[in-house]
Amino acid sequence: MSTNISPAVKEQPRFNTNERITSITELPTPAELITELPVGDAQGYRIMRARQEVRAVLSGLDQRLLVIIGPCSIHDPVAGLEYAAKLAAAAKTHEGELLVVMRSYFEKPRTTVGWKGLVNDPHLDGSHDMAAGLRAAREFTLAASNLGLPLATEFLEPLSAQYLADVMSWGAIGARTTESQTHRQLVSGLSMPVGFKNGTDGSVQVAIDACQAASAPQSFLGISDDGRTAIVTTTGNQDSHLILRGGADGPNYGVEQVAAASAAMAGSGMNPRLIVDASHANSGKSEVRQAEVIGELAARIAAGDQSIAGIMAESFLVAGAQKHDPDAVAVGADVLGGLRYGQSVTDACMNWETSSDLLDTLAAAVRAAC
Ligand SMILES: O=C[C@H](O)[C@H](O)COP(=O)(O)O
Numbered sequence: 001m002s003t004n005i006s007p008a009v010k011e012q013p014r015f016n017t018n019e020r021i022t023s024i025t026e027l028p029t030p031a032e033l034i035t036e037l038p039v040g041d042a043q044g045y046r047i048m049r050a051r052q053e054v055r056a057v058l059s060g061l062d063q064r065l066l067v068i069i070g071p072c073s074i075h076d077p078v079a080g081l082e083y084a085a086k087l088a089a090a091a092k093t094h095e096g097e098l099l100v101v102m103r104s105y106f107e108k109p110r111t112t113v114g115w116k117g118l119v120n121d122p123h124l125d126g127s128h129d130m131a132a133g134l135r136a137a138r139e140f141t142l143a144a145s146n147l148g149l150p151l152a153t154e155f156l157e158p159l160s161a162q163y164l165a166d167v168m169s170w171g172a173i174g175a176r177t178t179e180s181q182t183h184r185q186l187v188s189g190l191s192m193p194v195g196f197k198n199g200t201d202g203s204v205q206v207a208i209d210a211c212q213a214a215s216a217p218q219s220f221l222g223i224s225d226d227g228r229t230a231i232v233t234t235t236g237n238q239d240s241h242l243i244l245r246g247g248a249d250g251p252n253y254g255v256e257q258v259a260a261a262s263a264a265m266a267g268s269g270m271n272p273r274l275i276v277d278a279s280h281a282n283s284g285k286s287e288v289r290q291a292e293v294i295g296e297l298a299a300r301i302a303a304g305d306q307s308i309a310g311i312m313a314e315s316f317l318v319a320g321a322q323k324h325d326p327d328a329v330a331v332g333a334d335v336l337g338g339l340r341y342g343q344s345v346t347d348a349c350m351n352w353e354t355s356s357d358l359l360d361t362l363a364a365a366v367r368a369a370c
């Protein structure tokens with residue numbers, strides 16, 4: 001444990017503060033980590049071009065389908081990169097019909113408690129070595145992006161964006177944080193298109209409100225690249241859009257539900273073209289059902305449905321999910337050695353073979369629609 005309290009602060013009476021804080025450990029600043037692990041010029045150009053392509057698909061100018069696909073979470077960078085190599089090859093095969101962006105999710109929002117992702121706990125043992133987590137996440141993104149893949153992530157901790165956002169071509173705000181002012185402000189300053197999920201209760205209106213808030217200029221408390229708290233002033237993110245992921249009442253990818261959500265977005269002056277997440281409450285977190293949902297969506301796209309700009313899917317090397325509780329292992333234990341290689345430790349994913357077949361199906365659907 002290391003506690004860093006400045007000498008000036010130590011002289012103040014502190015008996016009434018921090019009663020429930022056991023440690024505060026300083027991290028490298030965003031600038032320090034980015035200097036150590038920089039994005040090269042050619043790579044930076046590819047990341048920015050992918051952002052423009054995502055924008056063009058979302059607006060309908062580019063007739064391809066956006067496919068945001070990959071593991072629910074990256075817990076083992078080696079397996080994640082093996083998956084990325086397969087996906088990069090499939091993305092190249094289908095580049096005429098699909099704009100494939102890999103889910104590179106390093107922060108997991110939890111309904112109650114559980115492993116919170118590679119940034120928070122990279123050793124999966126409850127040691128919460130976030131300096132190593134941020135480094136591992138950045139190393140992963142640089143390697144995956146060098147395979148030619150645009151990357152997607154969920155922005156969960158407002159401070160972590162400063163360490164990773166430069167490598168991302170698409171972002172999401174999850175169902176549990178769409179209503180949060182902090183996240184809406186954050187999106188207003190992010191450089192890539194960002195989708196807001198509907199709420200876990202199924203409310204689409206909170207995501208429409210979020211898109212409106214994030215599209216507007218904002219001023220808020222953030223951090224600078226040098227790690228100091230700062231006033232951040234933004235232009236607003238006009239590429240904010242809606243993601244339907246189902247809710248407590250069940251799925252919301254049906255024809256009428258998508259049409260209603262699309263019309264509500266248009267009525268609020270926002271982009272009516274949206275993304276459907278085939279996982280989460282749209283599949284009851286079943287990877288088998290998820291594949292069926294994608295099949296249904298492909299048929300609608302082939303028939304000319306223009307309101308679906310993209311699809312999100314959870315996919316990894318091995319089907320399903322395995323349980324992992326970081327509190328049940330000793331700090332320093334060989335956690336990866338005890339886990340099934342290539343299988344999710346968070347939500348269930350489709351395996352690579354099924355995912356590859358579905359990419360073929362989606363590409364055929366786009367060809368049929370043209
Ligand atoms: O996408 C992942 C999960 O659905 C999300 O993190 C919530 O998981 P939990 O309900 O298992 O905590």
Ligand SMILES: C=C(OP(=O)(O)O)C(=O)O
Pocket residue numbers: 072105109154173174175176197245280
């Ligand atoms: C956490 C996720 O989704 P949701 O916010 O829809 O639960 C996710 O996509 O990983």
